[in-house]
Amino acid sequence: MKIAVAGTGYVGLSNSILLAQHNEVWAVDVLPDKVEAVNARRSPIVDREIEDYLAHRDLNLRATTDAAAAYTGAEFIIISTPTNYDEEKNYFDTSSVEAVLTLAKQYAPEATVVIKSTIPVGYTCRVRERFDNPRILFSPEFLREGHALYDNLYPSRIVVGVPQDDPVMEERAHRFAALLQEGAIKQDIPTLFPGLTEAEAIKLFANTYLALRVAYFNELDTYAQVRGLDTRSIIDGVCLDPRIRDSYNNPSFGYGGYCLPKDSKQLLANYRDVPQNLIKAIVDSNATRKDFIAEQVLRRHPGTVGVYRLTMKAGSDNFRQSSIQDVMKRILAEGVPVLIYEPTLKEDTFRGCRVVRDLADFKACCDVILANRASADLADVPEKVYTRDLYSRD
Missing domain, CATH: 3.40.50.720 (NAD(P)-binding Rossmann-like Domain)
Known part of the structure; x- marks a missing residue:
């Protein structure tokens, strides 16, 4: 055929x-x-x-x-x-x-x-x-x-x-x-x-639920950081409940990628004449999380911030709609220079920021290094790394 x-x-x-x-x-x-x-x-x-x-x-x-x-x-x-x-x-x-x-x-x-x-x-x-x-x-x-x-x-x-x-x-x-x-x-x-329309709804509701999971555990992490609590011990205890389990529970800088941002926003648009509170809260929560991450970094008063990888997750070359880019924009808006380490980029600049291809040079030049997902590449500079990755997985 x-x-x-x-x-x-x-x-x-x-x-x-x-x-x-x-x-x-x-x-x-x-x-x-x-x-x-x-x-x-x-x-x-x-x-x-x-x-x-x-x-x-x-x-x-x-x-x-x-x-x-x-x-x-x-x-x-x-x-x-x-x-x-x-x-x-x-x-x-x-x-x-x-x-x-x-x-x-x-x-x-x-x-x-x-x-x-x-x-x-x-x-x-x-x-x-x-x-x-x-x-x-x-x-x-x-x-x-x-x-x-x-x-x-x-x-x-x-x-x-x-x-x-x-x-x-x-x-x-x-x-x-x-x-x-x-x-x-x-x-x-x-x-x-x-039905055709039900099949379309299945896709948008499935991805918006995954966005909800990400947003929920990110807000849990925000609360723990503000209150000085151990995020991981809370998540571990919550996720032992068999009704909750441990998928999509690893804190991040926000959900991003090909599907979750656009699908959740499209579903919200489809609700324009239907009563709702939760769907809008999911979309708003993601923006709030990125604001919070940027504020945490800026509180360190860095001279230069490094962005380690634009990609959303390990084992991927996609950085479309990646959450770290939105955090980067917020930091740039405050006048703080940003350097980028992203091996998949061929250009010398990305959105006005210099791309550094030598990892050692990148680490030496940055006061704070943003990493949405932790990496062994940064093991020698733990004092510089800001990540919310607790489980070293996507």
């Missing part, structure tokens, strides 16, 4: 590899460098399983910038293009999804299109009408950065939204779910077929 996948980020590339084990897969991207890397069997993103499968597995996978070649003859077209949140419009920028829908209608009008990009609640039903295309489904992703393929090989669940009273699309939804199950290693995967 020929399958086309639009986008080669975490979602698109992990799905391409998963499905290319048993199908002919064409991965489409607008960036020639990413296409070249995939065809050379090099991962354009940091992900251990993606790197391993590209290098060592027999995959029927081809990457291209040629949409016509990829989409023509495809039975399924998966859309996994980025949908960034627009702060002014309070809405995801879904233009990349609509661009692919236009191409799919042009080159493969009979194909089943599966949207995997994160979208607002109600979006799929609207574009089915707008594009006069009943062959559009929505299937949310539940992936971690740096573990995207692993989370497709061992998924917590598979969700495929199905339009009501449409047996043809119900059959195609089950067929698509079977393709995902076929590529996975895990057996007996919980598989759900809710």
Whole structure:
């Protein structure tokens, strides 16, 4: 079966590899460098399983910038293009999804299109009408950065939204779910077929709950710091409750990354005519946490602040929407110089700050070093490091 996948980020590339084990897969991207890397069997993103499968597995996978070649003859077209949140419009920028829908209608009008990009609640039903295309489904992703393929090989669940009273699309939804199950290693995967809009809501509510977990334990940590208490002993005691457990409980500078900031804000926007208090509090809490972290650093009266890694977590090369950048902005606004150590950056400056590539030089030049996640790289300068990472894990 020929399958086309639009986008080669975490979602698109992990799905391409998963499905290319048993199908002919064409991965489409607008960036020639990413296409070249995939065809050379090099991962354009940091992900251990993606790197391993590209290098060592027999995959029927081809990457291209040629949409016509990829989409023509495809039975399924998966859309996994980025949908960034627009702060002014309070809405995801879904233009990349609509661009692919236009191409799919042009080159493969009979194909089943599966949207995997994160979208607002109600979006799929609207574009089915707008594009006069009943062959559009929505299937949310539940992936971690740096573990995207692993989370497709061992998924917590598979969700495929199905339009009501449409047996043809119900059959195609089950067929698509079977393709995902076929590529996975895990057996007996919980598989759900809710309505299209319910499937969209599942994604936003799931990620907003994870944001809530992060915000909760960050506020616990803020309280402990202000009151002079031992944060870890409190968290350890709280999380021994089997109803709470210890996921998403490691304090940080705030939640960030590809999904949690934009998904929580989009869900809040979807509540515009629905009573709520908690969803707004989650979004506001994250901003308050970053303010608090910046204040704690500034209280040390540093001459220069170092930012150790812009990335959100260990084992990832993504620093889009990373919380440390917002802390950095607050420190810069107070006139304190900031240096950055980020090996993945090719530029000599980032947002007006000098990038230092020599780690020893970086440590010597900084009075305080911000590290969202602790690292052995900084073990020789513990007196300079400011981190809230208590468990040395993400």
